[in-house]
Amino acid sequence: MTKNAYSLFLLITLTFSLFSCKNELVTASKPVDKKAVIDSTIMAFQKTLLEQQIDSVFKKYDFNGSIAVFKDSLPLYRKENGYSDFKTKTKIDSSTVFAIGSVSKQFTAVLILLQMEQGKLNVTDKASRYLKEFQTKEYENITIHQLLNHTSGLNIFGGKLMFKSGSDFFYSNDGFNTLGKIVEAVSGKSFDENVKELFNKAGMKNSSTGNIFEGKDFASAYLGNGKNPVIVPNMPKRLGGKDIGTPAGGILSTIDDLHIWNNALYGGKILKPETLKQFISKSAERHHAILGKMGYGYGIMMNIGKPESYFHSGYVKGSPSLNIYYPQTKTSVIILSNIADEEKGKSSTFRPHVEVKKITDNLENTLFQLKTKH
8 A cells, every 4th residue: 555545544544433433422413424524534635635746746847837636526636837928927827728739639539429429420431431532542441440549550641551550559640630521521510610519518618729719818839948938830720730730639728628528528428328438448559658558549548557547648839738537536637738848858848747647646546445445
């Protein structure tokens, strides 16, 4: 048992002992809800631990961004630091809208699955059935399933496949931009319109795509550091260009909207149960350069082993992000930022995100250990 688990174990043991004796003095009083008392003890411990450990991450890296942890609808931790606009010294707050990079891919995957639920396609279908440009000898056998879990062999559209479709894993933005084209082809609507409808269905009022964003709270993206920030030009419009592509990495969102999304998606309000199961089923393995070995579903990654979690990192110039959901405790962990020192490399940029994930993974494992003991 870890030090954190042992501390929490002692707290809960003490709480149990307080209510194990018979209340002989007040026999007529309302019985104490032991579970509620224990739950509140655990939550207080979680809040204290998260505050101590994530605050230290902010301090260690002078993290310019926003980090929040929610258990279902209850906030366990939330902090914003730094600027959404370094020139005007506009501070990041709860309404700040960030570019979320490849966290966008889960929205694209869900849009494909919603079209499947309507009977307009199947994930076993070949992309060539819907797109003329895939009707070539090189691409004709690529399936929608393979595009969703990056096993198509596609790298950059127009190039040779990296391997025979279905035989390996290679992360492809062009693969997800292809999925966006399939959504447009079968729905008869633009990808932006489809995403907007999905946001409305989920209850996300402050999310958009880079193409159609008209709000005022966008966090400008920067390279370098807080002492010498260099603005990334043409944001957020550049996200819809051919270098990135909206279905692969062009969505903008907030801490609160991603929290709403996690609860709606994993709470069964977006997809049917059997479709959600398909979305989160591990159908490939990824060796992530920063986060290590993991499973991959449809636009979503997952831990191999404990704790059970679904997550995705995102990066477009100056905007590193990470969105995590722990289904056993219905906990969301969301990390959004708008500056990255590319000269130090992505592993340096994502150190705060990796540390926070380790903190919350350890906390989840601690809670799981305690649950199995009581």
